[in-house]
Amino acid sequence: MARALLLGILVFIAVGARAATVTLTWNYDYTGLTLCSATATTNCLDHFEMDNSTSGKPVLIAAVANPANASGKVTGISGTFQTSAFGSQVLAVTAVGRDGSGNFVSSDWTKCQGTFQITPPAPSALAGAVQ
Numbered sequence: 001m002a003r004a005l006l007l008g009i010l011v012f013i014a015v016g017a018r019a020a021t022v023t024l025t026w027n028y029d030y031t032g033l034t035l036c037s038a039t040a041t042t043n044c045l046d047h048f049e050m051d052n053s054t055s056g057k058p059v060l061i062a063a064v065a066n067p068a069n070a071s072g073k074v075t076g077i078s079g080t081f082q083t084s085a086f087g088s089q090v091l092a093v094t095a096v097g098r099d100g101s102g103n104f105v106s107s108d109w110t111k112c113q114g115t116f117q118i119t120p121p122a123p124s125a126l127a128g129a130v131q
Contacts, residue, residue, distance in 0.1 A: 018121050019082035024050055026093050026112060027075045035066050036098055045097045050079050051109055054090045058109045061091075086118050 028048075036044035047065055051058035064079035083089075092113035094106045 019084045020086065020118050020121055021080060021082050022091070022116070022118060023078055023080040024091060024093060025076055025078040027073065028070075028077055028095065029073045030066075030070045031072055033097075035070060042098055042100050042102050045095060046104065047096050048077070048079065049094050049096055049106070050081060051092045051094065052083075052085060052089060053092045053109060053113060054085070054088075058092055058094070063096075064093075083118060084120075086120055088115055089118050090115050 026048075030045070034040050034044040036046040045066060047063050049063050050061045052061055053059070061083070062079055062081045064077070067074055067077055079093075090113055092109040094109045094112070096104055096106050099105050
């Protein structure tokens with residue numbers, strides 16, 4: 001009985017320590033926009049940010065670079081992150097640019113968001129013995 005309890009605790013700890021991998025994919029129209037670079041540091045598009053906005057306020061998860069040589073309408077831009085925030089989560093993506101003074105400015109996070117059900121990864125390598 002003590003072994004079964006210890007095994008159960010170890011399995012719980014191992015599963016609890018694992019995070020779910022989430023990939024978000026979106027489209028963006030770069031028409032008429034300049035991409036930020038070492039020489040273009042104002043009035044340009046710098047990157048995207050993936051946020052968790054479940055609480056009603058966006059919290060940064062990760063930044064995603066622009067695709068190389070992006071221009072026109074680009075589909076299938078994506079970013080991947082790991083999370084242990086399980087259950088119903090509201091995730092958003094914003095475009096982040098630099099204004100005429102080089103300050104960061106972001107698009108409205110409510111314009112590109114969705115609700116996702118995030119579940120923990122399944123256990124693996126199940127073994128057992130029957131006596």
